[in-house]
Amino acid sequence: MNIRVCFAKYDRLRFLGHLDVMRYFQHAIARSGIPIAYSQGFHPHMIMSFAQPLALSMTSDGEYFDCELAIEKAPSDDYAAELAKSLQGAMCDGFYIRSVTVLPEREPNTRKQTGMSQIAGAMYLCEPLPGFEKPLADALASFAGLQSYCIEKKAKNGTRAVDVRAGVHAIGVVKGDFPNDFLENEDRDSVNYLSDDGVFSVPETLGDGWGYERSEHSLHRDGALRFLFAVDAGSENNISAELIATALRQIASGVTEESGADGEEPSSDAGIPERCFTLHRMELYRNRDGHMVSLSEC
Amino acid sequence: MRNQLALSDDILLRVEKPARYIGGEINMVVKDPDKVDIRFAMCFPDVYEVGMSHLGIQILYDLFNRREDTYCERVYSPWVDLDKIMREEHIPLFTLETQSPVKNFDFLGITLQYEMCYTNVLQILDLAGIPLHSEDRTEEDPIVIGGGPCSYNPEPIADFFDFFYIGEGEKVYDDILDLYKANRADGGTRRDFLRKVSHIEGMYVPSLYRVEYNEDGTIRSFEPIYEDVPAKIRKQVVKDLDTCVYPDKQLLPFLRVIQDRVVLELQRGCTRGCRFCQAGMIYRPNRERSVGHLLDMAKNLLDTSGQDEMNLSSLSSSDFSGLQELVYAMIDECRERHVSLSLPSLRIDAFAVDVMQKVQDVNKSSITFAPEAGTQRMRNVINKGLTDEDILSGAGKAFAAGWNKVKLYFMLGLPTEGDDDVKGIAELGNAIAAEYYKLPKDQRHGRVNVTISTSYFIAKPFTPFQWMPMITKEHFLQNQRLLKATVNEQLNAKSLEYHWHDAETSEMEGIFARGDRKIGPAIEEAYRRGCIYDAWVEHFHYDIWKEVLDRHGITVEFYNLRERGKDEILPWDHIDIGVTKKFLYREYEKAQRAEITPNCMKQCSGCGAAAFGCGICKQPRGKEEMV
Numbered sequence: 067m068n069i070r071v072c073f074a075k076y077d078r079l080r081f082l083g084h085l086d087v088m089r090y091f092q093h094a095i096a097r098s099g100i101p102i103a104y105s106q107g108f109h110p111h112m113i114m115s116f117a118q119p120l121a122l123s124m125t126s127d128g129e130y131f132d133c134e135l136a137i138e139k140a141p142s143d144d145y146a147a148e149l150a151k152s153l154q155g156a157m158c159d160g161f162y163i164r165s166v167t168v169l170p171e172r173e174p175n176t177r178k179q180t181g182m183s184q185i186a187g188a189m190y191l192c193e194p195l196p197g198f199e200k201p202l203a204d205a206l207a208s209f210a211g212l213q214s215y216c217i218e219k220k221a222k223n224g225t226r227a228v229d230v231r232a233g234v235h236a237i238g239v240v241k242g243d244f245p246n247d248f249l250e251n252e253d254r255d256s257v258n259y260l261s262d263d264g265v266f267s268v269p270e271t272l273g274d275g276w277g278y279e280r281s282e283h284s285l286h287r288d289g290a291l292r293f294l295f296a297v298d299a300g301s302e303n304n305i306s307a308e309l310i311a312t313a314l315r316q317i318a319s320g321v322t323e324e325s326g327a328d329g330e331e332p333s334s335d336a337g338i339p340e341r342c343f344t345l346h347r348m349e350l351y352r353n354r355d356g357h358m359v360s361l362s363e364c
Numbered sequence: 365m366r367n368q369l370a371l372s373d374d375i376l377l378r379v380e381k382p383a384r385y386i387g388g389e390i391n392m393v394v395k396d397p398d399k400v401d402i403r404f405a406m407c408f409p410d411v412y413e414v415g416m417s418h419l420g421i422q423i424l425y426d427l428f429n430r431r432e433d434t435y436c437e438r439v440y441s442p443w444v445d446l447d448k449i450m451r452e453e454h455i456p457l458f459t460l461e462t463q464s465p466v467k468n469f470d471f472l473g474i475t476l477q478y479e480m481c482y483t484n485v486l487q488i489l490d491l492a493g494i495p496l497h498s499e500d501r502t503e504e505d506p507i508v509i510g511g512g513p514c515s516y517n518p519e520p521i522a523d524f525f526d527f528f529y530i531g532e533g534e535k536v537y538d539d540i541l542d543l544y545k546a547n548r549a550d551g552g553t554r555r556d557f558l559r560k561v562s563h564i565e566g567m568y569v570p571s572l573y574r575v576e577y578n579e580d581g582t583i584r585s586f587e588p589i590y591e592d593v594p595a596k597i598r599k600q601v602v603k604d605l606d607t608c609v610y611p612d613k614q615l616l617p618f619l620r621v622i623q624d625r626v627v628l629e630l631q632r633g634c635t636r637g638c639r640f641c642q643a644g645m646i647y648r649p650n651r652e653r654s655v656g657h658l659l660d661m662a663k664n665l666l667d668t669s670g671q672d673e674m675n676l677s678s679l680s681s682s683d684f685s686g687l688q689e690l691v692y693a694m695i696d697e698c699r700e701r702h703v704s705l706s707l708p709s710l711r712i713d714a715f716a717v718d719v720m721q722k723v724q725d726v727n728k729s730s731i732t733f734a735p736e737a738g739t740q741r742m743r744n745v746i747n748k749g750l751t752d753e754d755i756l757s758g759a760g761k762a763f764a765a766g767w768n769k770v771k772l773y774f775m776l777g778l779p780t781e782g783d784d785d786v787k788g789i790a791e792l793g794n795a796i797a798a799e800y801y802k803l804p805k806d807q808r809h810g811r812v813n814v815t816i817s818t819s820y821f822i823a824k825p826f827t828p829f830q831w832m833p834m835i836t837k838e839h840f841l842q843n844q845r846l847l848k849a850t851v852n853e854q855l856n857a858k859s860l861e862y863h864w865h866d867a868e869t870s871e872m873e874g875i876f877a878r879g880d881r882k883i884g885p886a887i888e889e890a891y892r893r894g895c896i897y898d899a900w901v902e903h904f905h906y907d908i909w910k911e912v913l914d915r916h917g918i919t920v921e922f923y924n925l926r927e928r929g930k931d932e933i934l935p936w937d938h939i940d941i942g943v944t945k946k947f948l949y950r951e952y953e954k955a956q957r958a959e960i961t962p963n964c965m966k967q968c969s970g971c972g973a974a975a976f977g978c979g980i981c982k983q984p985r986g987k988e989e990m991v
Contacts, residue, residue: 090618158390
């Protein structure tokens with residue numbers, strides 16, 4: 067049987083690279099004693115595959131990997147919860163198991179669906195560092211009003227232009243804490259740029275779904291301004307958190323869309339350094355009949 | 365603890381591998397620093413991936429943290445990129461656990477595993493904001509302790525340490541920490557503490573000794589300044605490894621480190637008595653752990669780490685008496701857990717071939733021999749109890765089992781070496797290749813590949829070769845060329861490959877290894893001029909070192925190329941490792957006559973280590989006639 071594990075990554079561990087996270091989970095699985103399946107051959111390895119890598123310095127509530135167990139089916143109804151508990155017992159501070167889901171059995175003669183191949187969307191949170199709230203909020207307002215904003219992205223052969231704006235489906239702004247259904251609440255169509263209640267959102271149609279659960283581990287400064295982005299993700303059109311961040315930084319630094327497209331970096335005297343916000347991944351989604359559902363809903 | 369990193373996100377994103385600096389690894393100890401009496405910073409003065417591979421730190425980390433009143437944290441050398449940033453931005457050196465400045469600690473313990481780390485020691489002190497010289501430190505500074513193999517001749521770096529712990533850490537560290545607390549409670553100063561520490565056996569406080577030199581630069585006298593300070597400092601030895609503490613959890617780094625595996629220490633010391641080998645002398649007597657204890661330890665380590673590789677560590681695994689029993693029991697345990705087992709320093713015989721077939725991939729792995737010298741005469745000089753027959757029959761068995769890659773390790777520049785001994789290396793390589801071609805053609809797997817590596821012999825303190833001259837760098841390079849040419853002349857030249865080690869680092873290592881206190885100022889100047897990470901070829905600046913040594917009158921002739929006299933006071937004579945100078949000299953004379961000395965397991969040669977009353981020395985064996 068196959069399972070999908072959702073975990074959160076916080077604190078110091080935001081400086082662990084993707085390969086080290088994979089190694090960490092191999093060791094953690096061995097410590098937890100869950101019956102992982104191994105590949106054949108002289109150097110067997112655990113059968114597991116990770117979804118989207120996370121950039122260094124980002125925290126996340128939506129990290130995923132799939133793995134195969136060496137048993138045919140779950141021995142009990144709450145087996146997934148037991149696995150989650152065993153895994154959590156093997157975690158160090160900063161890694162938290164959010165859920166374990168048993169994946170449905172594959173239809174005969176179909177290809178294996180990994181988490182990576184299913185990803186269609188992502189939700190990111192961007193928190194300006196103190197001193198950069200105003201310029202970045204202004205930049206966000208400009209960005210929201212654009213039809214398209216292209217950035218050159220390094221690809222395997224040369225660079226190619228990515229339309230960041232087109233890949234963003236919804237933008238939300240909050241001050242302080244926000245409700246779990248923030249992007250789905252009734253106010254979301256009202257333009258209310260930094261109003262008294264600190265809520266701002268852009269009028270656009272967000273398709274069905276895009277739910278998220280805030281993790282109890284997330285930390286933010288009291289009353290901090292935060293931007294929420296629902297974006298395209300996955301192999302076809304991946305709008306990473308850094309792409310959005312770059313777009314905002316370019317706009318805030320006065321780099322025009324055109325010069326931005328030339329890949330010109332804003333000069334440092336523009337006052338907006340590269341590190342002007344922290345980035346966080348809230349969730350990864352897959353497209354289920356037109357609805358964006360969490361990758362953990364299989 | 366959350367988000368409290370000593371470095372800003374900005375810096376962490378600018379440096380290579382930021383995970384080196386964040387701590388938080390599996391099995392890291394978490395304590396409240398405000399609730400302990402003693403804060404101990406434990407340092408390996410090299411980059412994280414090297415330092416985290418070291419078992420000794422794991423043992424001491426566990427040992428200290430078992431004490432409720434002590435919090436031991438780790439610190440490693442910032443890599444050159446971060447080093448630069450820390451200097452520019454005045455960021456003080458910090459520990460990984462609490463990310464707090466090392467300067468605020470009670471102790472800074474630095475392990476000295478190789479001579480080429482000396483400038484890194486100064487880097488650590490400097491970045492921490494601790495005065496480099498012991499004499500300049502105040503009550504605000506941590507007490508700086510040195511330990512590890514280089515502390516057996518710590519004279520070149522004596523000025524930079526408050527004291528050295530000579531021997532195995534498990535023995536008297538508790539006494540030291542208790543003494544520290546008592547001294548503080550009595551309102552005692554740093555100087556008071558150091559004076560009292562010198563009364564604990566094995567503790568060497570360099571500032572309490574006076575050295576005088578003869579005109580030729582040799583030592584005239586080396587004496588304690590005060591009567592209550594012992595003239596000889598005796599190495600500390602753990603008598604029973606089964607009852608001494610061993611970490612049941614080892615720290616598991618996130619990064620892939622050099623030794624990416626859990627380590628099971630089978631034994632300490634070695635019974636062989638190779639005459640070039642310092643470890644073989646300073647860790648005497650040989651002491652084994654029991655197989656039952658080792659199996660428990662192994663299980664525990666695997667449970668708590670989840671590691672997929674385990675290393676059986678020892679200076680000479682084949683000499684471990686319970687090896688077969690242990691290995692066969694472990695093979696099954698490891699297979700079940702999908703853990704691979706590595707057994708370095710294994711002598712290749714029928715048992716080894718059987719084990720290797722079970723734990724290694726025949727197609728990918730190679731077999732390794734360390735004959736160290738190319739001719740039997742030369743191997744007798746160095747007392748390496750390995751014959752051509754051993755090597756050829758071992759290789760033959762491995763070839764028959766399917767191996768076709770062999771690695772051979774040798775030293776060039778050994779005492780009494782002649783051209784024939786150099787050529788003998790190539791000839792031995794050739795003979796091994798020939799052994800492979802004795803196999804019927806249908807049993808061979810392609811061509812055999814024999815790799816010959818040579819390093820530059822360095823005479824080390826506390827070995828029978830401590831009096832011996834080393835050869836010049838030029839002579840060494842000439843030997844390399846001779847060997848290269850001889851390799852090419854061999855019948856099986858196409859199956860032989862030759863690699864060599866750089867000579868410049870080794871020359872410097874020779875000077876440090878047998879150096880005295882006169883070298884300290886040169887090390888300091890080299891550091892001031894930018895030398896750090898000397899052990900890393902790409903960061904080693906031979907030109908700067910050469911200039912600095914010249915300026916300080918430190919010559920290769922005096923430290924490396926000179927034969928020392930029998931009665932000369934050696935810079936490390938005040939350290940007592942149990943093995944006597946008399947025994948070492950007897951071995952030195954036997955070496956010159958190419959006479960061998962039997963392994964401790966066969967008979968006792970009266971080296972002096974029996975005084976510790978433990979290990980192999982307590983077992984009944986034959987006795988060599990005393991000379």
